[in-house]
């Protein structure tokens with residue numbers, strides 16, 4: 001092992017260590033611009049020059065590997081001089097507009113000039129005057145401030161597999177940014193903003209609002225998906241203004257939902273007082289009155305022999321599920337609970353994958369039934385990294401994937417509804433049996449399946465089963481896993497499905513949400529409590545939801561906004577957002593994580609567990625003595641360590657769902673998936689309205705043009721929307737977007753995410 | 765006994781005939797020094813645009829925590845020559861200690877102090893000491 005001396009400190013490091021890494025080990029600071037621990041070293045900026053005794057030139061520390069016996073000086077006169085010059089050169093064309101620059105306070109150029117620079121300017125030149133580029137609602141690019149470190153470009157190439165973001169021109173005229181796009185929003189844009197050491201890429205959402213040192217940062221966990229990225233919530237005066245990802249866990253990167261999808265917390269339309277129905281109006285009342293009213297009505301129903309059910313979003317905390325579950329079971333005496341409100345009738349399952357590192361290390365991947373980049377975006381990045389850096393093979397059985405297909409070895413792109421058939425075919429192919437008939441209506445060729453089967457046998461894959469899989473699909477995938485000797489990793493909706501399951505927030509009788517809604521229709525269930533979800537937006541059967549809700553005697557909705565579901569309610573209770581309450585959540589690897597409260601709930605808003613406590617107190621039963629979240633957490637911990645039996649569920653793609661002209665998949669656009677994205681202004685601008693996408697060739701065949709307005713017809717319901725062409729949509733199928741609270745697209749669905757649709761041009 | 769009393773009375777009567785140092789405020793006002801630190805104004809530039817760019821340095825330096833400000837963008841450069849303005853700017857005069865640090869900290873000379881020290885209004889409460897941007901802003905053509 002090479003031994004080196006850095007500024008007089010001796011250290012032995014493994015061969016291949018760079019000077020910079022060695023210096024970090026002994027705690028010697030070397031300033032860097034282009035180096036980033038999670039990007040490949042590039043050696044572009046020369047900020048890191050150090051002196052090595054006996055070497056005539058100064059060496060860039062970030063790319064030079066140490067050699068035995070080197071004596072390295074990071075603070076000699078020559079090095080200091082070089083740094084001063086370098087900073088002076090950078091500043092020649094730098095606008096130095098720190099007072100109006102959002103980066104000020106966390107700007108590395110500022111810090112380095114302060115620490116290593118000289119307060120003088122000997123070279124005068126006209127500073128660059130590039131126009132400010134507003135690249136859509138997420139980021140602003142100001143080329144004037146760029147120090148050409150290319151971290152953003154390298155992120156785009158290394159992690160995202162290349163986007164329209166590059167380096168153009170040469171020398172001091174180099175410019176960075178998108179070449180042809182006017183809007184840059186690519187699912188992982190946030191990381192580029194975070195990587196930029198200066199204020200060249202800044203957030204448009206936070207633009208000029210306040211200064212970084214005025215924000216109080218609280219450690220928390222993202223509430224949009226199960227990856228559970230750690231976030232630092234920057235709050236000032238009860239407003240969530242900025243989110244950072246300083247602690248780099250579970251991955252150094254996060255997605256835009258985590259980084260920018262927090263605007264709903266401060267949304268002006270948020271209703272923060274309870275409402276009570278009086279005839280056709282909902283009137284604002286005090287919390288006391290509202291809780292009294294809810295308890296009274298529920299008691300009445302229960303005493304009259306009717307049933308009451310509770311449905312809660314899968315993105316709340318374990319504490320919420322635990323106390324609400326207790327309230328329902330012990331006080332109301334009902335076993336009708338559920339959290340699977342995005343549809344589907346599966347329960348979480350364990351796998352042997354424990355972390356994203358495990359994912360990155362896999363030799364091969366089989367991904368079935370989910371566009372990972374939409375619902376588990378950072379997992380998609382890890383898979384991409386495994387493929388790109390680890391050379392793993394990726395087999396995709398996903399309809400219309402929008403990100404991972406770039407890395408796929410084999411991509412079966414079945415027609416909507418065909419994923420599970422291809423899966424079936426794949427298992428048969430592994431056994432060497434005939435599967436040709438299964439592929440008939442899927443649009444997938446036997447060659448692809450053959451190649452996949454061969455590849456899967458060669459290398460041990462990591463199997464990822466997405467949230468679109470039905471119980472039937474999961475069984476198939478498990479069978480396939482058994483053949484290959486692996487346990488699949490099954491993904492769920494929401495950010496805490498596993499926690500909700502573990503807290504027992506489901507009906508022990510095995511009822512699905514569909515069954516519960518049917519019971520509402522039949523009149524068995526007369527009272528319903530819905531928390532933090534707009535059933536009309538997310539539950540894939542709008543007609544059933546409508547019928548069920550209209551049939552109820554009493555509906556309480558605990559939410560943050562006036563959604564369609566609230567319009568049906570008899571009482572509305574204001575909910576606290578994820579930033580306003582702490583609690584335990586469980587991520588996709590069953591790892592327990594802790595959300596923290598960044599500020600106190602707005603006005604009368606309450607987290608669900610407080611509602612449960614309030615209701616039970618007024619009912620005359622006590623759930624226990626809980627002063628705060630800390631008192632509930634021990635019980636949560638205990639429950640989390642138990643192993644629950646998974647109830648068996650059934651169901652698969654029913655053929656009738658696909659009748660009609662064109663089989664369609666109803667999928668969230670990226671910027672609409674997740675919690676309350678309807679109320680994140682930037683996301684609404686990025687995905688303002690639903691649209692339908694077709695494969696360009698198929699679209700041509702049908703006689704449509706990109707950008708046409710079309711009518712999508714399902715069961716006599718007509719939806720008018722825009723049509724776009726996208727290469728990744730399978731030929732012969734369509735992808736229709738969903739997830740719009742003001743657009744009743746779920747009426748087209750019957751419990752699953754596939755449906756046959758008819759398409760025709762809209763008359764002007 | 766009488767001696768000290770007379771001594772005291774001499775002082776009293778002596779002052780009786782000297783000119784008074786007190787002024788009859790508010791009917792009369794004492795002249796203040798040119799560099800007196802009274803209430804602030806937020807300056808406008810020659811084109812009538814706001815100089816403050818909401819950099820937050822005054823807010824950061826204020827030892828009394830009297831300043832609160834939030835920024836906003838002015839994309840058309842109508843109200844600011846750099847495209848950034850203070851959306852809200854408030855000084856709580858119940859807290860301000862008139863140290864003038866904010867004036868020193870401002871990189872753009874946007875906040876200055878005047879010789880005006882009359883901030884109170886008749887009536888109870890101190891809400892009126894909380895001054896917003898409208899009040900602080902230099903009026904066009906005025907002051």
Ligand code: SF4
Nearest residue numbers: 097098101104107199
């Ligand atoms: S990038 Fe840094 S140095 Fe440049 S204006 Fe912004 S804060 Fe100042």
Ligand code: SF4
Nearest residue numbers: 146147149150152196
């Ligand atoms: S925009 Fe930022 S990250 Fe990209 S090259 Fe310029 S300074 Fe580096």
Ligand code: SF4
Nearest residue numbers: 222225228229255258
């Ligand atoms: S949505 Fe998921 S992947 Fe994105 S930041 Fe949140 S937890 Fe991470």
Ligand code: SF4
Nearest residue numbers: 826860861863864866
């Ligand atoms: S004068 Fe001093 S105390 Fe008053 S606002 Fe300025 S910095 Fe704060």
Ligand code: FES
Nearest residue numbers: 034045046048062
């Ligand atoms: S950090 Fe070493 S050259 Fe940029």
